[in-house]
Amino acid sequence: MKPGAFEYRKATTVKDAVAWLHSDLNSKILAGGQSLVPVMNFRLAHPSLLVDINEIAALHQITFNADTVTLGALVRHQEMAESTEVRDRLPLLAVTARHIGHWAIRNRGTLGGSLAHADPASEWPAVMVALEAQIQVEGPDGARTIPASEFYLGYYTTELAADEIVTAVTISRTRHRLGFAEVARRPGDFALAGSIVEDFGDGQGSVTWFGVAGKPERVVLALPEEESARARSFQSALGKLSQLDDDRHRQQLAVTVAERAFQHSRLTGHEYLTFEGGQV
């Protein structure tokens, strides 16, 4: 469980990092290392060059504007859980962050790393799809913005080119009630199933799952008042997913977490009006 030999370079600008990635097709970005390093230790990945982006100051920022928030790629999961600004203004992110791994992992793991790694059971990709976020990336040909809904292609695959870096994510203001729920074997484990539910307040809403399909997809659906009708609505929303897993009971679990996310939006929903005050 020792990695093979590799070259290591520390970038201080996005430009340098992109240039180095471009110069070696077998290079990899090193962010928090919480997914990449285990894979290297198992010798399932043999990058020849690691481009460490941790010292690129610009990627660490969280910027709240009037109608948007921009989260840098190097924001750590634990920062997201602890930041008072995030907790006040976008508490869904703080709640989500606490479900990722354990404290030690959250201290290192980054938003950008999670988004780029695209584990279908991970929280951030689903949250960004649910919130219709815009993912900013930069490559040798300059910067571009990809809607989260188009970023994910399937299990561990994204739109990102080998020489592109995720630099930030931008989320726009919404006034919808939001709820989050997940089921995992033990606290800190990857989810068996998880869900973000958005309640538009007019009997309609959206659901985005993670852990149940190859990639997160936001499905708009009816959210009837009556529980069994709601369950049927979640069930038919599941049917619209393009890469649904066929594990037995997975669909039932998906409906269960969606209902729990819905209940969560009801319980604390007023606190989930993004960009409004309130404590979690």
Added chain:
Amino acid sequence: MTEQAMRPQFMGARVKRVEDPRLLTGQARYVDDIEVPGMLEVAFVRSPHAAAKILSMDLEAARHAPGVRAVWTFEDCPVMLWQRDTYEVGQPVLAHDEVRYVGEPIVAIIAENRYLAEDAAELVTIRYETKTPVLDMVDAIAESPRRVHPEAQNVFFHKVYASKGFDEAFNAAEHHLSETFRTTRQTAVTLEPRCTAAMLDPASGRMTIYASTQSPHRVRSDMCELLGWDENQIRVIVPEVGGGFGMKANTYPEDIIVVSAAQKLRKPVKWVSDRTESLLSDVHARDDIHEAEVAFNSDGKIVGFRDHLMADGGAYPAYPFSGAVGETSLASRVLTGPYDIPYIATTIDCTYSNKTPLGAYRGVWGPIASFVQEGLIDRVARALGKDPADIRRINMIRPDQFPYRNSAGMVYDQGSYGESMEEALKLVDYKEFRRRQDTLRHEGRYVGIGISVFVEPTAMASSEAGSVGYESVFIRIEPTGKVTAAFGLGPTGQGHETTMAQLIADQVGVNFEDVVILHGDTDSAPFGGGTGGSRSGPIGGGAALVAGREMRARLVKLAAHLLEAGEEDIELGAGKAWVAGVPDRAMTIKELAEVAYTHVKRIPEGLPIGLELVARYQPKRAVSFSNGTHIAEVEVDVLSGLIRVLNYVVVNDCGRLINPMIVEGQIQGGVAQGIGSAFLESLRYDEHGQLVTTSLMDYLLPEATEVPRITTRHLVTPSEGEGGIKGMGEGSLIGAPAALVNAVSDALAPFGAMVRQLPVLPNDVLDWVNA
């Protein structure tokens, strides 16, 4: 004996563990901390196939890789574990003609460091011709799809037993029910993985082996046996060991390679397992099927058990004992647990398969047998519509029946079986629980309670620590009056340095702080069996008491002579000897030691120079039974299938306690492991014989969040052995899984659920709920 000795001060006290400061501050030193200039490290190329013929190996690239000192195959170290006498098959320490399980070592790369060794390991190319793997125990018994070893039947251990008059009595019972119980493979997962280092002393030619083991002397004997060394040419040193749980009671192929390499290359050599290697190649455990049947009458009285016990022993019997045989043989003899069940019939079949060898894991047979026995009891209760506690009451061995001979011929010494259950029921407020359960069910919440009354055979003449039925202590009072005692035990975290010092301090009459316990060095410790099978407390502790007493007698004789008093008038305590009633006529133990070592002319006739002796202790009884009751309360989320332990109570009886805090720590850990067994841990093979749980992301262990606070009470039924001590290292893991899964069956009774497989997974719950 004086009053002082009859009123021990340290035995029974909650003395803080002397081991903990170094462990908690990261100061403990393990095998991996041993760094010697020029030390080489080993990496293994392991089989990626469950069953395959090796057609060819290309080692050239690896041999020429940077930093590589040697690339070994079986030809370089032609050693077999087992000499084909006991089990007809022996495991080559490196596979050569054929591989028989995923993870079996084939090539050893010895290089300047582990990184370079792993780099070279990637350059080895081996061509295989795969064979159909033998993976199903029941098929394997019928020699299907084929034999694992052409020269030997798949069934390598077969035993049939029936108590006299079984058929007649069993058939005459009013009711019968049967169930197939299944446990799935687990392994110990020690924090510190397996590791071995070895180096020759160039001057003396002696070999020093640093081993992470439970049995220092057994490692030495195994090396002599397998590598042809003489015992006085080998020194085994066991530094801190980060957990063993039975898994470190074996000698493994890697150990042989390390020692041989150190000998042949004349370089220090080390191998430290990584976590994936551990999950692949540490002995596995608990791969058992029990086809059980119970006969009972309408009043709840159980007449007999019938059981076909099967265990999948893996590709080879682990060395020097097979876990499959261990799990089944003792299970067949203690299957009736604390109950007076007059008839039993058992058939045992242990088979080979293309899986990792089965060895010991804490409790060995016990968690499996308790799961079967307590599962059957609950089924009888449900069949008769009676309370599970009542069925237990009806069948429990009564106090007047001790010593009790069970239907398989095991003799139980005194215990507190019924009392432990009643006490535990009181602690959980059983009646109130039933009321709460009813209310919650109406709210759609499913809570359940599970009872597990267990017996734990301890201090046995033979166990995974080998068939050394005694323990030895070399005790010495130093010229300064301080006490040093060396043991052949092999603690892996149990706190022997504390408990043994408590026992000796009381006997010798010194303060606890004045006793230093040594262990884990065959050059200084007397020959001993090691730690395993819950023997260190009763047998090791017994030896400590005997040694302390003998030393005390020496001191008394010496003091009586020097203080010119009768031996019966000498008192010893707090580092002093004095004449009873005349505290001024006193000498410190230091002064006595000065006489014993320096002013030896003052030693009375008949006493030797110095203050040192070796004492041994072998209990008279072949086994001493601890007992207790575990009760678990769980809540099952019927929508997600997840299970949460709400409350947990243990009433434990291990005879006289040496240190209640340590006993409670052992119980905590055992219950935690029981939660792993019941709900989380499972080594899974796919249909090709690939182990698919090769990291701790897939093999789930209990974490702090899964383990509830545990309420513990002690009952004390002393053994007839030294100090009244019984063992207790395994009982908590014996009792826990049954209590936990019975609680699940109870919670899901409205769905007709009855757990018959460990562990219970979320999908199992959803299967019941959706059925």
